[in-house]
Amino acid sequence: MVTRTPRVGSKYSLPDLDPKNSGVDVMVGLEIHQQLASQSKLFCECNNKGAEHPTLTFMRRLRPALSELGVYDPAALFEATKMKSIRYHSHPSTSCLVEADEEPPHSVDRESLQTALILAMALHSKVVDEIHVMRKIVIDGSNTTGFQRTMLIATGGYLELEGNRKVGVQGVCLEEDAARLLSDDNITREYALDRLGTPLVEIALEPVSGTPQEVLQVAVTLGRLLRASKRVERGIGTIRQDINISVNEGSVVEIKGIQQLDQLIKVIEFETARQRGLIQIAAELSQRRISHPSEHNEDEIHEFIVENMTDILRRSSSKAVTRILDREDTQFVAIKAEGFDGILGYEPYVGVRLGRQLAEIVRFYGLGGIFHSDELPNYGITESEVAAIKERLNLINGRDAFILIGGDRDRVQFAADAIIQRMNQATRGVVPETRAATLDGKTIFIRPRPGSSRMYPETDVLPIKIDDLILESLKGSVPKSFDSYIQDLMQRYELNQKLALEIFDSDRLKLFEDIIKNTKVQPTFVASKITEDLTSLRRKGLNTDRLSDQTIKIVFQLLDKGDLAKESIPIILETMLMKDLDDVKQAIQILGLEQISEIEVNEIIDKIITDNMALIKEKGRDSLGTLMGRSMSLLRGRIDGKKVSSILKSKLEQGLS
Numbered sequence: 001m002v003t004r005t006p007r008v009g010s011k012y013s014l015p016d017l018d019p020k021n022s023g024v025d026v027m028v029g030l031e032i033h034q035q036l037a038s039q040s041k042l043f044c045e046c047n048n049k050g051a052e053h054p055t056l057t058f059m060r061r062l063r064p065a066l067s068e069l070g071v072y073d074p075a076a077l078f079e080a081t082k083m084k085s086i087r088y089h090s091h092p093s094t095s096c097l098v099e100a101d102e103e104p105p106h107s108v109d110r111e112s113l114q115t116a117l118i119l120a121m122a123l124h125s126k127v128v129d130e131i132h133v134m135r136k137i138v139i140d141g142s143n144t145t146g147f148q149r150t151m152l153i154a155t156g157g158y159l160e161l162e163g164n165r166k167v168g169v170q171g172v173c174l175e176e177d178a179a180r181l182l183s184d185d186n187i188t189r190e191y192a193l194d195r196l197g198t199p200l201v202e203i204a205l206e207p208v209s210g211t212p213q214e215v216l217q218v219a220v221t222l223g224r225l226l227r228a229s230k231r232v233e234r235g236i237g238t239i240r241q242d243i244n245i246s247v248n249e250g251s252v253v254e255i256k257g258i259q260q261l262d263q264l265i266k267v268i269e270f271e272t273a274r275q276r277g278l279i280q281i282a283a284e285l286s287q288r289r290i291s292h293p294s295e296h297n298e299d300e301i302h303e304f305i306v307e308n309m310t311d312i313l314r315r316s317s318s319k320a321v322t323r324i325l326d327r328e329d330t331q332f333v334a335i336k337a338e339g340f341d342g343i344l345g346y347e348p349y350v351g352v353r354l355g356r357q358l359a360e361i362v363r364f365y366g367l368g369g370i371f372h373s374d375e376l377p378n379y380g381i382t383e384s385e386v387a388a389i390k391e392r393l394n395l396i397n398g399r400d401a402f403i404l405i406g407g408d409r410d411r412v413q414f415a416a417d418a419i420i421q422r423m424n425q426a427t428r429g430v431v432p433e434t435r436a437a438t439l440d441g442k443t444i445f446i447r448p449r450p451g452s453s454r455m456y457p458e459t460d461v462l463p464i465k466i467d468d469l470i471l472e473s474l475k476g477s478v479p480k481s482f483d484s485y486i487q488d489l490m491q492r493y494e495l496n497q498k499l500a501l502e503i504f505d506s507d508r509l510k511l512f513e514d515i516i517k518n519t520k521v522q523p524t525f526v527a528s529k530i531t532e533d534l535t536s537l538r539r540k541g542l543n544t545d546r547l548s549d550q551t552i553k554i555v556f557q558l559l560d561k562g563d564l565a566k567e568s569i570p571i572i573l574e575t576m577l578m579k580d581l582d583d584v585k586q587a588i589q590i591l592g593l594e595q596i597s598e599i600e601v602n603e604i605i606d607k608i609i610t611d612n613m614a615l616i617k618e619k620g621r622d623s624l625g626t627l628m629g630r631s632m633s634l635l636r637g638r639i640d641g642k643k644v645s646s647i648l649k650s651k652l653e654q655g656l657s
């Protein structure tokens with residue numbers, strides 16, 4: 001992990017990208033995690049390519065030592081309060097004793113190390129003299145060891161953008177991927193070990209200001225550079241973007257797990273609105289002269305009185321309330337928030353409310369959410385119950401607010417403390433925290449932002465010296481610029497620029513080159529089927545990721561042998577997706593696309609001509625289009641359309657003369 005200094009002015013900034021955006025107040029730092037296409041994992045000889053069903057299961061309870069966490073790491077302490085059992089699932093084809101933490105790590109995988117060095121050089125980053133494997137504490141169970149191994153490869157450098165612009169690089173690290181989360185409930189968290197230990201490069205860029213589209217362009221450019229190396233994995237889940245984002249020089253929020261580029265724009269837009277909203281809420285609170293509590297003065301918390309309300313709500317007609325109180329050892333408490341009347345429901349931007357932020361926090365403690373005075377009476381909680389709560393809190397109407405939470409006794413206590421802490425921070429606007437990106441482009445709270453005291457040396461792996469000789473030997477493998485790569489594709493396969501770009505950006509470049517090498521099918525045709533045709537299938541709502549490279553390869557082999565007509569390729573692929581088929585031949589059979597002999601074609605066309613004599617007499621040569629349509633509806637996919645057209649034309653001429 002690279003330690004960031006987010007708002008120190010970047011050497012390279014993007015203020016000139018769009019003159020309209022001068023004064024843009026959003027700073028975004030990209031941090032990408034890219035899986036490498038190495039043969040083995042980073043610290044053992046397994047790989048994660050086998051998709052076997054797990055056969056081995058074991059349990060762990062992670063109990064981090066306080067000294068390891070460091071007193072200044074709120075995230076680690078926070079996680080530690082949620083102690084759970086962790087269950088791991090593994091299979092010998094994808095993991096060994098190293099993943100199970102029963103055996104020390106082996107030496108660093110050479111191929112992965114080379115890739116990291118090559119990518120660092122491609123980014124003009126300064127490679128360190130000696131690489132040290134470090135342990136970064138993780139206590140969510142995503143690693144069996146309780147830490148993630150990571151090594152700093154290089155610092156500084158820049159990514160070149162179009163038009164001679166640059167974005168600074170903070171650092172390049174090589175690290176192991178975490179285990180794959182399968183499920184998580186209040187008692188147990190389950191992980192699969194296949195992904196654990198997979199080599200990743202982490203590249204952290206300096207924060208830039210700009211529109212979401214401009215930030216996207218930076219991410220696209222970096223992704224293309226990585227792919228041009230041909231040493232990285234492709235496809236969904238193989239690249240993850242984290243971003244650091246702050247508005248108006250405010251606190252930096254870290255957002256994890258952006259997997260798709262269109263999601264990136266939405267997340268930046270959402271998070272910008274959320275942070276601006278929080279700043280407005282803080283301004284509103286300041287106007288009400290809520291004192292700004294000192295960070296270290298715990299006494300300030302006296303503003304928030306917590307009272308038990310279980311007895312008041314015991315006979316409530318609210319189902320949401322009784323569902324909780326019917327369970328054993330549960331309680332409801334109300335937190336009095338002086339001066340907060342109207343603030344919890346205040347919505348400066350759509351969906352941005354302090355009440356919602358608090359609800360996200362209590363969910364972290366396994367509670368369903370909160371009720372607050374700005375929205376009550378509601379949800380079956382009556383006016384008289386609200387009045388009783390207010391009376392017990394000595395709440396002043398029109399000035400104060402309350403927050404009501406219920407659930408297991410100890411969880412409620414933790415959650416109440418977290419709410420009080422968050423309310424104290426509300427006057428500061430944006431709170432530094434780690435959030436997760438949702439698939440629809442929003443962000444939700446995961447934990448407070450981790451401190452920087454989470455690294456210590458890995459003693460089981462020796463440091464690696466990197467000298468000029470090693471770097472010199474790798475220079476030839478440094479990827480060319482993206483532009484020259486596209487030029488190269490255009491020349492070698494006689495593709496136009498659009499197709500060259502599309503095939504490069506698709507996840508099937510390797511497949512494309514493989515098909516060209518092994519068949520005589522025209523590269524332009526193959527490229528357009530793999531890019532444009534798959535895109536239009538996706539637009540129909542079909543999941544084209546289900547089509548394996550092998551399947552597509554078989555289709556082109558059949559075409560090459562003359563067993564298929566060009567026209568039938570999209571129909572076959574669509575049918576395989578719609579009917580969930582794995583076998584190309586089966587799809588061909590279902591569609592009745594077995595090739596047809598020329599004699600049969602002649603017979604079919606003769607019949608069409610006989611059946612349409614009236615039309616031919618009336619329209620003469622102009623009937624060709626209609627006849628072609630009728631012929632193709634019977635013959636599509638079974639014979640080349642050009643052939644049908646030429647047979648039809650000559651028969652029509654014969655008939656007319």
Ligand SMILES: [Zn+2]
Pocket residue numbers: 041044045046094095096097098099
């Ligand atoms: Zn292994």
